[in-house]
Amino acid sequence: MLSRFTSTMAMASSSPIVLLSFLFLAIAAAEPASGTAQHFLGVSYGRLGDDLPPPHRALELARSAGAAAVRFYDANATFLVPAASSGLGFVPGVPNELIASLAASQRAADAWVASTLLPFRRNRRLRYLFVGNEVLSDPTTKSRWSRLVPAMVNLHRALRRHGLGRVKVSTTLGMDALVGQNVFPPSAGVFRPDIIDVAVRPLLAFLERTHSYLFFDAYTYFTWSANHTIMPLTYALLEPSPAPGYQYHDHGTGLSYTNLLDHMLDAVIAAMCRAGYCGVKLALAETGWPNAGDLDQFGANVRNAATYNRNVARHLASGAGTPRRPGMRMPAFVFALFNENLKGGPGTERHWGLFYPNGSAVYDVDLAGSPPAASYPPLPPATNDLPYPGQLWCVARTDRQGAVANETAVREQVATACADEAALCDPVRPGGECHLPDTVAAHASYVFSAHWNRFSKQYGGWCYFGGLAVETTVDPSHGSCKFPSVIPN
Numbered sequence: 257m258l259s260r261f262t263s264t265m266a267m268a269s270s271s272p273i274v275l276l277s278f279l280f281l282a283i284a285a286a287e288p289a290s291g292t293a294q295h296f297l298g299v300s301y302g303r304l305g306d307d308l309p310p311p312h313r314a315l316e317l318a319r320s321a322g323a324a325a326v327r328f329y330d331a332n333a334t335f336l337v338p339a340a341s342s343g344l345g346f347v348p349g350v351p352n353e354l355i356a357s358l359a360a361s362q363r364a365a366d367a368w369v370a371s372t373l374l375p376f377r378r379n380r381r382l383r384y385l386f387v388g389n390e391v392l393s394d395p396t397t398k399s400r401w402s403r404l405v406p407a408m409v410n411l412h413r414a415l416r417r418h419g420l421g422r423v424k425v426s427t428t429l430g431m432d433a434l435v436g437q438n439v440f441p442p443s444a445g446v447f448r449p450d451i452i453d454v455a456v457r458p459l460l461a462f463l464e465r466t467h468s469y470l471f472f473d474a475y476t477y478f479t480w481s482a483n484h485t486i487m488p489l490t491y492a493l494l495e496p497s498p499a500p501g502y503q504y505h506d507h508g509t510g511l512s513y514t515n516l517l518d519h520m521l522d523a524v525i526a527a528m529c530r531a532g533y534c535g536v537k538l539a540l541a542e543t544g545w546p547n548a549g550d551l552d553q554f555g556a557n558v559r560n561a562a563t564y565n566r567n568v569a570r571h572l573a574s575g576a577g578t579p580r581r582p583g584m585r586m587p588a589f590v591f592a593l594f595n596e597n598l599k600g601g602p603g604t605e606r607h608w609g610l611f612y613p614n615g616s617a618v619y620d621v622d623l624a625g626s627p628p629a630a631s632y633p634p635l636p637p638a639t640n641d642l643p644y645p646g647q648l649w650c651v652a653r654t655d656r657q658g659a660v661a662n663e664t665a666v667r668e669q670v671a672t673a674c675a676d677e678a679a680l681c682d683p684v685r686p687g688g689e690c691h692l693p694d695t696v697a698a699h700a701s702y703v704f705s706a707h708w709n710r711f712s713k714q715y716g717g718w719c720y721f722g723g724l725a726v727e728t729t730v731d732p733s734h735g736s737c738k739f740p741s742v743i744p745n
């Protein structure tokens with residue numbers, strides 16, 4: 257409960273904003289307790305941008321959005337120190353790369369805690385530590401999977417030794433921890449066989465023993481966009497659907513769902529129960545909705561992002577819980593504080609923010625969840641809720657004269673794309689239909705389109721190419737040179 261933060265808060269400042277958050281905490285403290293679970297909604301402070309404001313400004317913005325806490329992906333003192341005196345809860349993270357060494361040596365875990373968290377020993381707003389981020393989602397670093405829980409055990413012991421025993425140790429899992437990411441029906445949720453024994457069961461046993469939470473990343477946006485023909489957008493946005501009202505019935509449990517977030521959380525609970533750990537508490541490390549994206553990324557817009565995050569804040573604050581766990585309370589974090597321009601991948605990746613890097617709000621939201629929907633100012637209309645109806649191509653980004661900004665960088669991207677499948681690039685080789693015009697830009701445009709067409713259904717198959725590519729609705733084909741297109745569905 258937030259009320260526990262208030263008792264020993266070591267205030268470093270008495271600014272009006274800080275006093276306001278005192279008031280907020282006092283109000284939260286007056287609410288009736290529900291079980292032993294904490295509830296708050298915070299925000300992920302991702303920093304993959306080269307244009308982000310300094311930490312004190314970022315923390316001010318987080319507070320202005322009603323966030324109760326900020327979550328980091330590392331434990332850098334430049335950010336932890338101001339966060340610790342901001343009045344917000346703060347959650348440091350152990351980078352994935354450190355897991356093996358922290359698992360191998362108690363002394364390394366002791367040293368890590370001593371050097372990074374000891375300064376915050378008396379700060380009661382430090383309550384959680386995330387060890388790694390989506391470690392079990394990455395098959396290229398499988399050797400880490402068995403090391404995750406040993407690292408958590410060592411850090412847990414180190415925290416106790418340093419007077420930080422109150423800090424709950426956890427890690428974050430993506431929905432891909434479930435077989436096929438499948439949540440249909442929720443009662444069918446089951447952990448992947450390749451991670452269950454090596455990591456998931458030891459993890460659940462550890463979380464149960466230490467009364468910690470299983471933190472999941474659950475994005476209704478992704479599940480809805482993969483299945484938009486069978487469920488309405490309102491279900492994914494936690495909006496009431498038009499009469500007669502859409503509900504999803506789970507015949508396995510007899511439970512009915514009115515929103516996709518509860519549906520997904522209950523699929524995780526089903527998986528935990530199936531693994532033999534029905535009692536472990538669940539929490540949300542990441543959720544959210546993109547405020548913009550590429551042409552093929554339907555549903556990514558300001559209207560839906562605002563609607564989703566406002567509804568999530570209200571739903572979590574209501575304490576309603578899910579059909580399978582009525583009254584469930586949990587810590588949760590919206591992703592993310594800022595649009596982050598250095599993130600790779602599809603356009604949505606760079607548009608999860610509540611704020612633009614210049615500090616302007618992308619839309620109004622109060623993560624504390626109190627304002628009724630009608631009290632917010634009107635939102636811009638959504639213009640891309642349906643899949644783009646035509647064909648799309650992927651071309652090199654050029655200036656008005658048709659030149660690329662950095663030929664070396666473009667050549668590198670072309671070489672990488674051709675290495676994925678050499679035959680894709682035959683048409684631009686000498687004698688090929690698309691060899692002329694023989695310019696870096698023209699060849700790159702062909703190769704980017706061909707690669708996107710070939711790999712768009714696979715992870716990594718998007719129109720990005722190091723930020724040097726852009727989607728177009730205009731067919732770049734000329735003469736006998738036909739550019740492959742992507743038809744979104």
Ligand SMILES: *[C@@H]1O[C@H](CO)[C@@H](O)[C@H](O)[C@H]1NC(C)=O
Nearest residue numbers: 303330331332333334335336
């Ligand atoms: C912490 O962040 C600052 C600012 O981004 C950076 O200059 C510094 O190198 C980081 N420190 C570590 C240990 O990564």
Ligand SMILES: *[C@@H]1O[C@H](CO)[C@@H](O)[C@H](O)[C@H]1NC(C)=O
Nearest residue numbers: 437438439440479482483486
């Ligand atoms: C979409 O829905 C179908 C049928 O309910 C389900 O089998 C499938 O796993 C879903 N796909 C995703 C990506 O959620």
Ligand SMILES: *[C@@H]1O[C@H](CO)[C@@H](O)[C@H](O)[C@H]1NC(C)=O
Nearest residue numbers: 611612613614615616617618
């Ligand atoms: C901040 O950036 C956004 C997006 O680029 C822009 O629309 C807005 O006008 C900017 N606000 C200010 C105050 O510059």
Ligand SMILES: *[C@@H]1O[C@H](CO)[C@@H](O)[C@H](O)[C@H]1NC(C)=O
Nearest residue numbers: 661662663664665666668722
């Ligand atoms: C162009 O790209 C290359 C390779 O990515 C990079 O090393 C170089 O610094 C870039 N040049 C400029 C002017 O940005």
